Amino acid sequence: MYKAEQLAHNIRILIENHSFTAHQKLPSLRDQAADTGLSLMTVMNAYQSLEAQGLVYAKEKSGYFVTPLHDDLALSCTTRVALHEDVSINSLVFEYLKSIQSSHMIALGSAFPADELVCNKKLIQIMAQLAREPSSYSQNESLPPGKLALRQLIAQRYHMHGVHAHADDIVITSGCLDALNLALQAVAQPGDYIILQQHIFYGAWQAAERLGLKVITLPEHPIHGFDLDSFIQILQQYPIKVCWLMLNSHNPIGFNVSNEIKKKIATLIHQHQVYLIEDDVYEELYFSQHRPLPMKYFDLGNWVLHCSSFSKTLGASFRLGWVHAGAFSAKIQHLQLMSTISANSLLQQALVEFIAKHHYEKHLRQLRKNLEKQKKLFFKYLEQNLPKGCDIYYYHSGYFLWIKLPAHIDSMSIYENLIQQGISVAPSRLFCIFSEQRQGLRINCSFAWNEQLQQALDSMIQVIQTHLESATFTVDL
Ligand SMILES: Cc1ncc(COP(=O)(O)O)c(C=O)c1O
Known part of the structure; x- marks a missing residue:
């Protein structure tokens, strides 16, 4: 594992100092192995480790590419300690959990995996x-x-x-x-x-x-x-x-x-x-x-x-x-x-x-496969349909996607709007107590894709679009 870590480290430095740019293809596994003298398995391990960290993404049958995340999408704009x-957050969490409890809710804000999946x-x-x-x-x-x-x-x-x-x-x-x-x-x-x-x-x-x-x-x-x-x-x-x-x-x-x-x-x-x-x-x-x-x-x-x-x-x-x-x-x-x-x-x-x-073990193997498939489906759909200015953070594990809305949009008001339509999403206020960090939305991707789910995502996209237009209008005024 040591050699793979070393290779991942070297590539990360190249990404950080912009020797590799956003969406640039990494050398193929075979070329990298030939250049470095490492085995194919070691190179594969290094690429997968970079993928798990969100630094590169894989495209089926095409190879690994540099994620654009790392300049254009800063995870957080403040670096203050x-x-x-x-601390006082308990009442907010209580209110939130009460609001999403109904069994009719489309629970995109839930922290739990969908029952049918697990x-x-x-x-x-x-x-x-x-x-x-x-x-x-x-x-x-x-x-x-x-x-x-x-x-x-x-x-x-x-x-x-x-x-x-x-x-x-x-x-x-x-x-x-x-x-x-x-x-x-x-x-x-x-x-x-x-x-x-x-x-x-x-x-x-x-x-x-x-x-x-x-x-x-x-x-x-x-x-x-x-x-x-x-x-x-x-x-x-x-x-x-x-x-x-x-x-x-x-x-x-x-x-x-x-x-x-x-x-x-x-x-x-x-x-x-x-x-x-x-x-x-x-x-x-x-x-x-x-x-x-x-x-x-x-x-x-x-x-x-x-x-x-x-x-x-x-x-x-x-x-x-x-x-x-x-x-x-x-x-x-x-x-x-x-x-x-x-x-x-x-x-x-x-x-x-x-x-x-x-x-x-058998259950976990199947679960990981299904989850990956579903997370990719959600990601693709949102990537194609979310309005410009929204950034999606895709990582190679778990069942959440984090969406960062444009700076002037408060995710709490997106949540409040959607809850009226029977759809929950998890806004950043549940996770972060800084008032200026309100643009994040967490989406649960563990639900099986069907018409109702797609409609819920479309409603979310529409609400975001409406907020974006009215914010732009206000700024223009
Ligand atoms: C990050 C994190 N830690 C802990 C928990 C709690 O896990 P459990 O349901 O096993 O108590 C959750 C549940 O949502 C979670 O998301």
Whole structure:
């Protein structure tokens, strides 16, 4: 993997210094292999790693091309680091979630994958069978830290991906958000300083609000996703206790941060003795051959608490998560006994059978294929039909597309307009508390394409167009 990383690094520098320009074709795999003396497989790995980072895109039977994203579409126009002593976002999130709850809603704003995409008949069969024999899923064995057989299987999965883990490191939780909240509570006290990315899943803002933490926001980097210089500046300037980061399939924007940067983050948090709560809930939803590595892989001490779940791969009805807690396992179990107690025992046992009999791997392979196909369909349609001035961020993983509207359009008003028509979208205000960063919309691409879906997208396009025209008219006046 080292040679592939080196090649990806070299190409990235050429993209950054404009030796490669937007939409320029990279040398074919064969030419690159001949020029560098590397194997075809190594070159392929390097190209796929660049693709996962959003630096290049693949065209079927044509090769790899440079994404125009990186000059013309800055991920974020501010690069300021900011301190927020009093976070207050909970009411907004509550109102938003209430507004999209109706089962008739076309849920483009949902954070969950469509049921038809993730629902697995085998798992339902296993659950139905177990449900008839209560003795097979004893509640006692499922109490914190969770069923041993399930923790062993999760530890094995970490091993498969090169991360050291023992069943005793793992605590089973009632989903990823539960894992994240417990992990944060285990390391932070009210009044502590926490780093959050400028755009981040609203659960992070809510957790900071609930615990009374002082939040320092880290801007996104226009090319790498993660702004290492600002991160260093923050660590030098503030007594940071913990950071909560998403570096793979970032929600809402979608980027994957490179291994090189992850390595540097690991060194920095080790030097500054800062804990990292890693939200890796979309870890399985990558489309390239290699799975993006978690920060836990690079951990130099016991600084990273890695959190994930099955909610994004099997659906919200099967919400069960875990934290690789290491030395914090006992503390997290204490906290669990004061809050959610334990995750559902029937589901724990069903997952043991589902994973042990290799159904999960098979399910994931199919899911990744379907998801990639669907995400590309959405991207193509929006690329062809969205008005000029809207930018779409496509990354090679997950099921979100991030649309950046022209500067004078507030995505909140697009959301408010569409909700009247029974269509939800997720506006930037849910993820970012800066008032000047209001142009983002997150779209869920996991729904099967049909007439109703296309009509919903057309309505969204129309609403954006109308806003754009009235904004232009106002400016002209
Ligand atoms: C980034 C992110 N982290 C965590 C969660 C929570 O996951 P779970 O449903 O497993 O609690 C979500 C769910 O939307 C999410 O998008």
